[in-house]
Amino acid sequence: MELSLHRLRMLRELSRRGTVTAAAASLHYTASAVSQQLAQLERDVGAKLFERFGRRVQLTELGLLLTEHAEEILGSVERATLALEEAQETVSVRLMAGVWASVASGLLPHALAALAGEHPGIQVRTRELAPEDTADAVRDGELDLSFVLDYSDAPMPWDAGLERAVIAVERLHAAVPAGAVPAGSASLLELGEHPWILASPKSHFGRAVRTACHRHGFEPKINHEVEEQSTAMAMVRAGLGVTLVSDLGLGLRPPGIDVVALTTPLLRTVSIAYRTTSSRRPALQLVIEAVRNAAAALGLGTEPALP
Known part of the structure; x- marks a missing residue:
């Protein structure tokens, strides 16, 4: 399984915002583009990550689990970026x-x-x-x-x-x-x-x-x-x-x-x-x-x- 950081950010925003439309607006994408990327993330994982209830969505147990790890992964990427900047002379x-x-x-x-x-x-x-x-x-x-x-x-x-x-x-x-x-x-x-x-x-x-x-x-x-x-x-x-x-x-x-x-x-x-x-x-x-x-x-x- 290979997880995309880009799609993990979208999942995190979906968890925070509650709707695909709101997540898309916060990331400056169209709702259609975010929906497509989240569907691809589900295919990458091989499991359903969220369910729709009208306009709102609710994360499944696996969706919640992946969101928790997404926070850690994205935080690690930021810390790695900082470490590289500090190590560079220029x-x-x-x-x-x-x-x-x-x-x-x-x-x-x-x-x-x-x-x-x-x-x-x-x-x-x-x-x-x-x-x-x-x-x-x-x-x-x-x-x-x-x-x-x-x-x-x-x-x-x-x-x-x-x-x-x-x-x-x-x-x-x-x-x-x-x-x-x-x-x-x-x-x-x-x-x-x-x-x-x-x-x-x-x-x-x-x-x-x-x-x-x-x-x-x-x-x-x-x-x-x-x-x-x-x-x-x-x-x-x-x-x-x-x-x-x-x-x-x-x-x-x-x-x-x-x-x-x-x-x-x-x-x-x-x-x-x-x-x-x-x-x-x-x-x-x-x-x-x-x-x-x-x-x-x-x-x-x-x-x-x-x-």
Whole structure:
């Protein structure tokens, strides 16, 4: 019997997610492709590994047994990779990183350019995800590292199997139509007089801003729900409302809008998340160092907003 690591990862995801569709989404495959690979795994083993009950699946006893061993096998592969990296005099490795728009445009170009010059053997590939999805992707082994966020008004739940390295602390600023706020600063309560453009409450950013507004005594009147800061600022430019934008997000700012400081600062901490088992990987630590240096060059410190 020859077991495929690729198919074992799919079985592990099926065990975690409960449906082929959810497992496929987490692995960025089609449900049909995952079904075919799992059927092949059953043929490789020569036994039924799961049973369908409507849309959900339930692992058989043999399926559960193989899943337990899959966790050990995949963990051993990761430990072997680490041992090889530590034994090599020169670092040569490929890492997959989870990103979103503002870090991809504001931090990575400088960080990866510096990394390529000093450590050309390290290749970093990126996948854009919603910020609230990146930590789970690291935990599940889809990514080697990812950028994650914590807001001063909405700390993020943390997985015990992950560690994080603080990269930068950003301030949030008000982005308003030109001339809408004559003063150079404003409180959140004063901004409550304007219509808002904001991400949905399903997003970490949307929840954090709503929490901050409630703490300042008002419910924002949200006329437009959009997820990307660049889209929100384009709507601000058209005079459709106000929004909040981070330091890194200011790099996406269009002309024709005003950026106003908040009288009571709102902070968010940008970190890199990685599995605890990967903490000794030399390549990972070099990537973290390069990104921290890029953030420092932009004037962003690393004093976390949260304890």
